[in-house]
Amino acid sequence: MVALAETEASSLGIREIRKSFPAPDDPLTRRPVLDGISFSLAAGELVSLIGPSGCGKSTLLRLIAGLDSPDSGELLIGADPITRPGAERGLVFQDPNLFPWLTVRRNIQAGLVARGVLREKHEEVDEFMGLVGLEVFANAYPHHLSGGMAQRAALARALINHPKVLLLDEPLGALDAFTRMRMQDEVLRLWQARRTTMLLVTHDIDEAIYMSDRIMIMSPRPGRIERTICIALDRPRQRSSEDFLRLRGDILNFLHFAGKA
Amino acid sequence: MLQEEITGHPEISPPKSTTQLPSAPTHPDIDAIQRMEDESELGWPPQLAVPVAALVALAIHLRFSKRAPVVETHSYTLFVYEIVAVSLVLAIAQRFWTPLRSWMRHMCPIFTAAVLAIGLWDVVTFGFQLLPLPYFPGPAAVLRSLISDRVLLLDSTWHSLALLLSGYTVGVLVGLISGICIGWSTPVRYWGMPMLKVVGPIPATAWIPLAMVVSPSAIVSAAGLIALAVWFPVTMLTASGISNTPASYLDVARTLGAGRAYLIFRVAIPAAVPNIFIGLFMGLGASFLTLVVADSVGVRSGLGWYVSWAQGWAEYGEVYAALIIMAAFFSTIMTLLFRVRDRVLVWQKGVIKW
Numbered sequence: 001m002v003a004l005a006e007t008e009a010s011s012l013g014i015r016e017i018r019k020s021f022p023a024p025d026d027p028l029t030r031r032p033v034l035d036g037i038s039f040s041l042a043a044g045e046l047v048s049l050i051g052p053s054g055c056g057k058s059t060l061l062r063l064i065a066g067l068d069s070p071d072s073g074e075l076l077i078g079a080d081p082i083t084r085p086g087a088e089r090g091l092v093f094q095d096p097n098l099f100p101w102l103t104v105r106r107n108i109q110a111g112l113v114a115r116g117v118l119r120e121k122h123e124e125v126d127e128f129m130g131l132v133g134l135e136v137f138a139n140a141y142p143h144h145l146s147g148g149m150a151q152r153a154a155l156a157r158a159l160i161n162h163p164k165v166l167l168l169d170e171p172l173g174a175l176d177a178f179t180r181m182r183m184q185d186e187v188l189r190l191w192q193a194r195r196t197t198m199l200l201v202t203h204d205i206d207e208a209i210y211m212s213d214r215i216m217i218m219s220p221r222p223g224r225i226e227r228t229i230c231i232a233l234d235r236p237r238q239r240s241s242e243d244f245l246r247l248r249g250d251i252l253n254f255l256h257f258a259g260k261a
Numbered sequence: 262m263l264q265e266e267i268t269g270h271p272e273i274s275p276p277k278s279t280t281q282l283p284s285a286p287t288h289p290d291i292d293a294i295q296r297m298e299d300e301s302e303l304g305w306p307p308q309l310a311v312p313v314a315a316l317v318a319l320a321i322h323l324r325f326s327k328r329a330p331v332v333e334t335h336s337y338t339l340f341v342y343e344i345v346a347v348s349l350v351l352a353i354a355q356r357f358w359t360p361l362r363s364w365m366r367h368m369c370p371i372f373t374a375a376v377l378a379i380g381l382w383d384v385v386t387f388g389f390q391l392l393p394l395p396y397f398p399g400p401a402a403v404l405r406s407l408i409s410d411r412v413l414l415l416d417s418t419w420h421s422l423a424l425l426l427s428g429y430t431v432g433v434l435v436g437l438i439s440g441i442c443i444g445w446s447t448p449v450r451y452w453g454m455p456m457l458k459v460v461g462p463i464p465a466t467a468w469i470p471l472a473m474v475v476s477p478s479a480i481v482s483a484a485g486l487i488a489l490a491v492w493f494p495v496t497m498l499t500a501s502g503i504s505n506t507p508a509s510y511l512d513v514a515r516t517l518g519a520g521r522a523y524l525i526f527r528v529a530i531p532a533a534v535p536n537i538f539i540g541l542f543m544g545l546g547a548s549f550l551t552l553v554v555a556d557s558v559g560v561r562s563g564l565g566w567y568v569s570w571a572q573g574w575a576e577y578g579e580v581y582a583a584l585i586i587m588a589a590f591f592s593t594i595m596t597l598l599f600r601v602r603d604r605v606l607v608w609q610k611g612v613i614k615w
Contacts, residue, residue, distance in 0.1 A: 086518060097507075141610075157513075
């Protein structure tokens with residue numbers, strides 16, 4: 001019964017979200033960016049959102065995070081409407097955005113400090129630094145970290161608040177190909193260890209297939225969800241298995257990137 | 262299992278010892294070269310540059326001092342002898358003490374040049390009297406003024422220090438508060454910024470006529486003028502630092518559950534600190550200027566007053582003595598502020614060239 005209640009609470013519901021911005025060349029007209037987006041995430045699900053640049057993926061994440069508000073529609077976390085940013089929705093950007101004036105340790109515990117619960121939960125800081133393997137860099141400043149390490153610290157900083165939903169806005173987009181693949185495993189490991197619901201925005205089709213339970217493909221201007229694909233492959237997934245490559249081909253076809261026959 | 266996975270990442274394989282923590286971002290090769298240079302012994306020429314320069318200065322002085330009374334020159338003669346002695350002792354000591362050696366390697370050229378410059382000054386003024394007296398006394402006369410008038414000079418320095426610190430502290434505190442308010446709050450910026458832009462650029466010393474009428478005493482008006490001079494740059498730079506806080510830091514903090522106090526005091530202000538320090542340095546420069554002017558106008562003490570008083574008596578030796586004290590005094594305060602900056606902005610080390 002308790003488990004069920006928790007499941008209910010951590011799911012995310014998006015209903016008929018619309019958002020427009022003033023056009024850059026003509027401030028009087030508004031361009032729709034999101035045009036009636038609806039979907040929901042079950043607790044513990046990892047869902048990817050892919051689509052070309054400018055289709056409003058990041059705008060959607062900002063709305064869910066509560067950093068912007070939609071023109072119309074409903075955003076629910078569990079049963080509660082989203083009206084402003086809150087610690088139950090973590091957000092990780094492409095740029096780790098670690099506070100450069102804080103050491104790695106102090107960055108990771110920032111969420112506890114912000115909520116005024118550092119004293120009760122200080123032993124969790126060590127736990128989360130261990131979780132992302134940054135214990136030895138506890139007292140280093142962010143500019144000493146490599147891109148992958150900085151992004152791991154950013155993940156730990158977001159996870160320490162035990163968010164019901166973790167929003168990932170192209171978190172691995174700035175990393176080189178090898179570090180990116182290693183970090184994909186890292187994120188999956190964190191996901192499996194904590195069963196956090198995750199919504200991942202990415203440009204990378206392989207990344208989406210490799211990681212997610214479901215892929216939502218968005219179309220640009222105005223952004224709509226064109227198609228949802230369930231990925232039924234067993235984990236850990238093989239990046240070069242036949243099923244993987246077939247899925248990849250389908251998605252490329254759908255996006256018209258398959259190349260001319 | 263988890264641990265295995267973590268240490269399995271070559272990217273984060275932990276350093277073998279804590280001394281290898283990436284806290285010292287200097288390049289290892291450059292470091293090694295630097296160390297080799299520091300540890301190698303100094304050759305004879307650099308070691309003896311300062312004593313030789315001091316001997317040259319001494320020879321110059323002895324050559325000309327015969328024609329002046331001993332009273333006027335003996336402290337300077339003694340002073341140059343002391344430089345010779347101290348530099349010889351240091352040249353010998355550096356063979357046994359490595360930190361001293363690297364310090365001397367760094368400072369030798371500057372000391373040599375300084376000693377030679379004093380010698381040259383001696384030649385031009387006291388030696389051949391190429392410059393008109395009493396406006397350009399030689400080093401011996403300046404040193405004599407410095408020593409004979411030391412009580413009054415010390416007293417003036419003390420008064421200046423008290424005035425400077427009280428004015429600077431008030432100016433910085435008020436400047437920080439107004440800068441944070443203007444930088445953070447849109448309505449405060451709307452009303453505050455035009456006032457800041459109109460009133461701020463007026464040099465503080467231009468308010469002297471008003472300050473003398475309004476304030477109860479000369480000391481208070483001088484401190485107020487210094488505070489005003491400091492307030493403007495500190496406010497301006499603090500406000501721009503706060504309002505230029507990267508939006509992404511604020512967004513991240515909000516998604517971590519931060520309230521307004523956290524956003525101001527733990528995000529915006531730390532992000533503005535590099536800017537704030539620029540304001541503090543500009544304010545310090547402005548405060549020196551205002552101090553000297555305010556001193557000589559209303560207050561009957563302080564280094565600025567001392568300079569104009571000595572000038573009134575045509576005691577130019579004392580004028581230069583006061584200038585030397587000011588140089589030492591102001592540069593010490595400036596150095597202290599640099600130290601504070603280095604401590605506070607330690608997180609920038611390796612990011613920005615200071």
